[in-house]
Amino acid sequence: MAKWVLGELVNVSALQAMADHLYAISAVPIGIIDSNDNVLVNVGWQDICSKFHRNHPVASERCRISDEYIKKYLHEGHYVEYKCLNNLRDVALPIIVSGEHIATLFVGQFFYEDEVLDIEYFRKQATELGFDEEEYLSALSRIPVFSREKINHIMEYYKGLVTTLVESSMARIKQIEADEKLRKNEVRMRNLLQSMRDTVFVIDEEGTFVECYQSSDMILYATPEVFLGQKYEKILPPEVSILFTNVITRLKEGEVVEPFDYSLKIGDEILWYSAQVSKVKEEGKKTGEIIVVVRDITDKKKYEKELLKAKSEAEAVNNMKNTFIANMSHELRTPINVILSAIQLFELNLKNSLDINSYNSSKHIKAMKQNCHRLLRIINNQIDVTKIEAGFMNLNPRDMNVVSIVEDITLSVAEYAKAKGLYVQFDTEIEEKVMALDPDKLERIILNLLSNAIKFTDKNGNIFVNIYDKETSILISIKDTGIGIPSDKVNKILERFIQVENTLIKSHEGSGIGLSIVKSFVEMHGGTITVLSELGVGSEFLIELPVTTVHKQCNEHCIIPRSTQDYVEMLNIEFSDIYY
Ligand code: ADP
Secondary structure (H helix, E strand, C coil): CCCCCHHHHCCHHHHHHHHHHHHHHHCCCEEEEECCCCEEEEECCCHHHHHHHHHCHHHHHHHHHHHHHHHHHCCCCCCEEEECCCCCEEEEEEEEECCEEEEEEEEEEEEECCCCCCHHHHHHHHHHHCCCHHHHHHHHHCCCEECHHHHHHHHHHHHHHHHHHHHHHHHHHHHHHHHHHHHHHHHHHHHHHHHCCEEEEEECCCCEEEEEECCCCCCCCCCHHHHCCCEHHHHCCHHHHHHHHHHHHHHHCCCCCCCEEEEEEECCEEEEEEEEEEECCECCECCCCEEEEEEECHHHHHHHHHHHHHHHHHHHHHHHHHHHHHHHHHHHHHHHHHHHHHHHHHHHHHHCCCCCCHHHHHHHHHHHHHHHHHHHHHHHHHHHHHHHHHCCCCCCCEEEEHHHHHHHHHHHHHHHHHHCCCEEEEEECCCCCEEEECHHHHHHHHHHHHHHHHHCCCCCCEEEEEEEECCCEEEEEEEECCCCCCHHHHCCCCCCCCCCCCCCCCCECCCCCHHHHHHHHHHHCCCEEEEEEECCCEEEEEEEEECCCCCCECCCCCCCCCCHHHHHHHHHHHHHHECC
16 A cells, blocks of 8 residues: 555646646546545546456456556656557556655557558457457557657656645645654643643733643633633633733833742632733744743642641640749759859958968869850850740840940950950950940850950960941951851851861860850841851951940940959859869
8 A cells, every 4th residue: 555645645637627627638648546546537448448458357467467557667757558368559657755655657558650450360359259340340440640759759748747736745745744743742731631630721911711721630610622712811710810910011111020820629629720821922922922931839739738737836836845843943043143142252261271281172162163154155055045946035225425435345354364364355446336235245245255265265265346437337357366267157157056077175065055146246236247268277266236326315224234253253154164
């Protein structure tokens, strides 16, 4: 079976009309028969063939053998001239398309005028095959006779016609193949789109659904057939339609629109969808069409709801836990302070004692006192962290001179540092800057940074405290020439529980929350804290606080006046995690 059929590639009725006209002026019979033996064109076919030879088993077998012969010797662009086994003349021209012989053009039957007709042969054939001799010879007499020249002209004409037929067939085949490819692509695209988790809609400029590729996994508000040809405003519930109108308007104004969620009641169920709406882009065209990619997010919404519930339950439990820890911490502070007072009393008594064991006793008392301080430090930090986490840590700002607060603390600490072989230097660009500050918190910030600087700087090191005026803000720098912080830790050091593994200072047992409290306090002031550090060279903590005022002055109650002794006591608590 041939792949291509000539009748499907060319206009057969136009060919038949051409053949008819040519026959009218030339009287040359012609036929076009395809490879499935279908007669596509025929004119002037002779009775001797159609009524006698093709109708008789012996003669028609001769016809078949002749046809086989012709087929065998046909070559593209050439015609074969032959005398069939029934003694008639024929010329055949193959029609070969894409290497496939799909039809044959026959010119015949006829006789050449220069050949002598062997009447006796045909008379004998009539007797042999049982034909009516008179009618058979009469049919024979009607066979046209042509000059060789005329047949040559006719065959050259048909060669040209066949060439044209082959070319137009090829063009048609290309077209059919391209259409088939396009159709296959369309089917594939549709299959791909329908295999997606999303359903895709195309809406035209008037708001009508013009295409719909429903994901096989998705339940829609209506079937694609119902959507197609309908305006979205008509088919979707008003509350959803408004969302689409809003998004489409924004898109048309050139905005980039993020996906939005909406819900639809389908049957007894509420289903949630997420829609991504974009403009259709077509090269060189302003289509005005909108593409909507819709995803079913019902399950996600369900999980989100469950997650939110679980989160708020967990938060409630966490709050309860925080309240418990805060209460416990407060409760613990009282007995420790009582113990501390008792220890201080012992200390005093021991100072005045002449007991020879007093050296040993004072060693034990010192250890007891240091451990009480450690407990207080842990508890104080814990109370602060809990308060910050629960959002109960309040800022009590007053308009105060930042320079004097920082200077007082630094100078008080300088003495303490000197006893440890460290030099503290204070310098400032301005003498006074009144701004809104919570004095307690600023004190904690500076004290914590100074105590860290002292803790992590070796003997004979330096600590510099500088205040820079940046007009709209104040920059406080606390810089040391200490051990520094490894580069991979610098950015994390302000986070809670982060400490640097330090083999040099094995005796330090902090909890890694001091700096996180400092950061929170700075941020409560609307400020920022930055750390610059180089291992083995030193560290610098930069605090930038905005200059604002709250028009509230500080009276004598808003700040507890501290003596150097107070700061020393506070530093003792800060340093209690170091065993000398
Ligand atoms: P801790 O209570 O452990 O002292 P901090 O939050 O105050 O916690 O400090 C966290 C860690 O940051 C410290 O353990 C130390 O490793 C590092 N660090 C803080 N300040 C300095 C500094 N000035 N020089 C070097 N390392 C520092």
